[in-house]
Amino acid sequence: MNAFEERHPEVGSMRGYTLLCSIEPCPMCFARLLAAGVQTVKFLAEDTWGGMVNHRQCLPAAWQRLGQRQAIGRAEVPESLRQFALDVFLINLDACRQRLRAR
Numbered sequence: 747m748n749a750f751e752e753r754h755p756e757v758g759s760m761r762g763y764t765l766l767c768s769i770e771p772c773p774m775c776f777a778r779l780l781a782a783g784v785q786t787v788k789f790l791a792e793d794t795w796g797g798m799v800n801h802r803q804c805l806p807a808a809w810q811r812l813g814q815r816q817a818i819g820r821a822e823v824p825e826s827l828r829q830f831a832l833d834v835f836l837i838n839l840d841a842c843r844q845r846l847r848a849r
Contacts, residue, residue: 747782760784766821768831770797780812788821790831 751757764786771779771789776798779787789799802813820828 747778747784751782764788766790769793769835770799771818772796773798773801777809779818780809780816783812783815785816787816787818789819790821790823791828791835792820793835 757763760783763784765779765784765788767775767787767789769789769791770793771787772793773796792800799818802810802818805813
């Protein structure tokens with residue numbers, strides 16, 4: 747979002763924009779998308795460990811109201827693409843864990 751906003755200062759509102767991401771947004775990314783006002787967020791694979799979409803009801807009331815203006819959910823894609831996105835996420839997750847253990 748930061749890079750997009752920096753490259754396109756002429757865009758005053760994210761209404762009408764759709765963001766497609768490979769994995770379900772984490773709490774920090776979810777809050778950033780809510781604050782930016784992206785109208786539609788679609789993700790390929792669910793993140794059962796850190797995804798925030800299915801936990802929206804845990805957000806403070808003001809953030810829940812922001813989320814009511816947005817459509818957020820799984821993208822309609824073939825299962826093979828969904829599995830690919832999840833596999834890439836898990837590979838990156840494993841690599842991050844290995845780097846942390848090495849420290």
